[in-house]
Amino acid sequence: MDLAYTPEEEEFRARLREWLAKALPTLPPKPSPRDWPGRRAYDLGWQRMLYDAGYAHVHWDASPTTRLIFLEETENAGAPYVGAGFVGLLHAGPTIAAEGTAEQRERWLPPILRGEEVWCQGFSEPDAGSDLAALRTRARRDGDDYVVTGSKIWTSHAEVADWCELLVRTDAAAPKHRGITWLALPMSAAGVEVRPLRTLAGSTEFAEVFLDEVRVPVANRVGEENDGWRVTMVTLSFERGTAFVGEVVACRRVLRSVAAAARDNGCWDDPSVRRRLGRLNAEFRALWRLTQWNVSEAEASGGVPGVGGSVFKLRYSHVRQELYDVAADVLGAESLDLERDWVLDRLSSLSYTIAAGTSQIQRNIVAERILGLPKGR
Amino acid sequence: MRFQLTDDQLALQDGVRGLLSRRFDGEALRAAVDSPGLDRGLWRALGAAGFFSLRVPEADGGVGLGLPEAVLAFEEAGRALLPGPLVATHLAAGVVDGAAEGEVVVADVDPGGFVEWLEEADVVRGEAAGAVALTSVDPLTPLHRVPGARARAVDPVAVLLTAAEQLGTATRACELAVQHARTREQFGQPIGAFQAVKHLCAGMLVRAETARAAVYAAAVTADPVDIAAARLLADEAAERGARDCLQVHGGMGFTWECEVQLLLKRAWVRARRGGGGAESEESLAVDLLA
Numbered sequence: 001m002d003l004a005y006t007p008e009e010e011e012f013r014a015r016l017r018e019w020l021a022k023a024l025p026t027l028p029p030k031p032s033p034r035d036w037p038g039r040r041a042y043d044l045g046w047q048r049m050l051y052d053a054g055y056a057h058v059h060w061d062a063s064p065t066t067r068l069i070f071l072e073e074t075e076n077a078g079a080p081y082v083g084a085g086f087v088g089l090l091h092a093g094p095t096i097a098a099e100g101t102a103e104q105r106e107r108w109l110p111p112i113l114r115g116e117e118v119w120c121q122g123f124s125e126p127d128a129g130s131d132l133a134a135l136r137t138r139a140r141r142d143g144d145d146y147v148v149t150g151s152k153i154w155t156s157h158a159e160v161a162d163w164c165e166l167l168v169r170t171d172a173a174a175p176k177h178r179g180i181t182w183l184a185l186p187m188s189a190a191g192v193e194v195r196p197l198r199t200l201a202g203s204t205e206f207a208e209v210f211l212d213e214v215r216v217p218v219a220n221r222v223g224e225e226n227d228g229w230r231v232t233m234v235t236l237s238f239e240r241g242t243a244f245v246g247e248v249v250a251c252r253r254v255l256r257s258v259a260a261a262a263r264d265n266g267c268w269d270d271p272s273v274r275r276r277l278g279r280l281n282a283e284f285r286a287l288w289r290l291t292q293w294n295v296s297e298a299e300a301s302g303g304v305p306g307v308g309g310s311v312f313k314l315r316y317s318h319v320r321q322e323l324y325d326v327a328a329d330v331l332g333a334e335s336l337d338l339e340r341d342w343v344l345d346r347l348s349s350l351s352y353t354i355a356a357g358t359s360q361i362q363r364n365i366v367a368e369r370i371l372g373l374p375k376g377r
Numbered sequence: 378m379r380f381q382l383t384d385d386q387l388a389l390q391d392g393v394r395g396l397l398s399r400r401f402d403g404e405a406l407r408a409a410v411d412s413p414g415l416d417r418g419l420w421r422a423l424g425a426a427g428f429f430s431l432r433v434p435e436a437d438g439g440v441g442l443g444l445p446e447a448v449l450a451f452e453e454a455g456r457a458l459l460p461g462p463l464v465a466t467h468l469a470a471g472v473v474d475g476a477a478e479g480e481v482v483v484a485d486v487d488p489g490g491f492v493e494w495l496e497e498a499d500v501v502r503g504e505a506a507g508a509v510a511l512t513s514v515d516p517l518t519p520l521h522r523v524p525g526a527r528a529r530a531v532d533p534v535a536v537l538l539t540a541a542e543q544l545g546t547a548t549r550a551c552e553l554a555v556q557h558a559r560t561r562e563q564f565g566q567p568i569g570a571f572q573a574v575k576h577l578c579a580g581m582l583v584r585a586e587t588a589r590a591a592v593y594a595a596a597v598t599a600d601p602v603d604i605a606a607a608r609l610l611a612d613e614a615a616e617r618g619a620r621d622c623l624q625v626h627g628g629m630g631f632t633w634e635c636e637v638q639l640l641l642k643r644a645w646v647r648a649r650r651g652g653g654g655a656e657s658e659e660s661l662a663v664d665l666l667a
Contacts, residue, residue, distance in 0.1 A: 001386065001445050003597050005378050065378050259665035275655065278662035282606035286591035289380075293590045296380040311586045314579070360572075366582055367575035371555045376570045 043083035047115030120161035424479020455545025547614035
């Protein structure tokens with residue numbers, strides 16, 4: 001067991017830190033959370049800067065440890081998070097890289113890396129959320145096209161996306177996990193309608209997407225027809241692996257500023273507040289160590305994160321909510337002011353125990369796949 | 378960074394687990410409850426295996442390993458629910474003659490104001506005058522209360538080794554609960570098929586694995602703040618793990634015969650060491666302002 005980095009890794013860290021110190025002051029002002037086109041331009045602009053500096057590939061072909069360092073350093077420096085690039089860089093990109101043909105990789109991957117195209121995720125449906133494989137959006141073959149009809153929901157970034165990683169049912173007669181196909185849908189195609197959904201935080205993070213006889217070329221299919229479930233599992237294992245590294249670093253920074261605010265406004269003198277803050281420090285330290293453990297394990301297993309990500313996600317999503325609850329207690333009456341950062345973050349944190357598999361689903365995964373308990377009838 | 382057990386560490390873990398399964402299995406555990414007292418033969422066997430001298434330099438006749446290895450050994454002791462003043466004797470190795478070999482049993486006066494195994498100890502470190510016997514909640518840990526014990530600094534290594542024991546107990550609780558949930562049938566199926574039971578077990582694993590990352594990392598860094606974090610998470614994993622394990626066992630879990638009570642009671646005793654977790658929480662809070 002060791003926590004030391006190699007000289008090469010330390011050199012990578014030092015060079016990155018140096019570059020961040022020069023690059024970050026040149027960033028334009030951050031757009032308002034409500035200004036989607038502005039946020040798209042901002043996030044893609046940052047991705048372009050990373051590309052020009054040679055860091056765009058880090059999410060894909062660097063070692064898990066190098067990626068960990070990248071996320072740690074960028075977050076510590078206060079750099080923008082992937083934002084609108086999230087699905088392209090962390091879901092669709094890795095999936096196309098692993099399962100796509102040479103032509104598909106050539107068509108879709110460079111624009112993601114250069115910050116030119118935004119992807120969204122068309123997985124969930126009104127009647128297929130946690131039970132993803134119950135999805136009903138249909139696709140029938142017509143010549144060189146699939147003709148797609150149905151609807152998706154909770155589609156993050158749909159408003160500003162160029163492409164959608166879309167799961168469709170291509171064989172209604174097959175068992176539900178077997179008749180699914182993965183398609184790249186151009187959001188500009190005829191018959192695609194996007195209706196933004198307003199979250200409880202007041203923003204439009206995600207949308208409903210309605211698909212009416214939309215024609216998608218068969219050439220846009222990644223993987224075999226009806227093999228989309230397996231292709232999707234590749235994507236989800238990335239999501240549950242190291243996708244939250246930057247966020248844990250961010251939470252540790254927020255916790256420090258909550259403690260400083262408590263000291264400044266006198267809350268610190270209340271031992272119960274102090275002890276809750278101390279306990280959260282223990283939690284986020286442990287989550288950081290768990291991340292390092294999972295990354296080391298992924299490195300040993302050839303880079304693909306395993307089911308241990310569920311353990312991390314379960315703990316993290318609840319502790320993140322506790323962090324902002326403590327922050328609200330430290331803020332006192334100010335915690336009722338929506339203009340306060342921590343207040344919006346508190347609202348956003350409510351999605352963490354639901355998105356990417358609810359805590360209840362994650363507990364089933366842990367119980368059945370790690371502990372080997374029997375499936376319920 | 379390779380934050381995984383090395384082959385040598387895996388071999389050590391295997392070795393200690395093997396020794397304990399031969400010398401202190403579930404049957405021996407129950408026998409120990411019926412006739413309390415320290416098994417001196419087992420104590421010497423632990424000494425011969427290097428359990429106490431693990432961190433004593435080779436030049437001084439020890440094994441010459443470090444904190445990570447000690448943590449792995451203490452985790453196994455916690456998993457087997459091995460009784461005795463293990464931490465106190467380990468810390469005395471190289472300082473008190475005979476401790477390293479397991480010839481001498483050493484007890485420590487805890488800063489929290491109690492002593493474990495006072496009457497069985499050959500050497501007591503700290504001021505134990507006027508100690509009064511308690512009816513110990515844990516049938517396998519005799520306790521004395523020391524009136525007016527002076528508050529003194531807690532040794533971070535003692536805290537970490539206790540956390541490692543708690544981690545082992547948390548793991549054991551999860552294993553027992555899962556084993557029971559897979560075999561015990563109600564309403565025509567194993568109770569582990571019910572989500573309510575599944576979610577209890579998943580919670581136990583999540584707490585144990587989070588604690589494991591914290592305990593192992595603290596063993597590598599030996600940083601007092603990391604150790605404080607490890608302690609809080611390991612105490613929680615052991616106490617709540619044992620409680621949930623009892624719940625999974627149903628009425629059977631509430632009986633004297635069931636092993637689960639021993640897990641919970643030992644976890645309670647260990648959680649009181651060093652004055653409880655409040656000091657750890659305070660030091661972790663102060664660290665946030667550093």
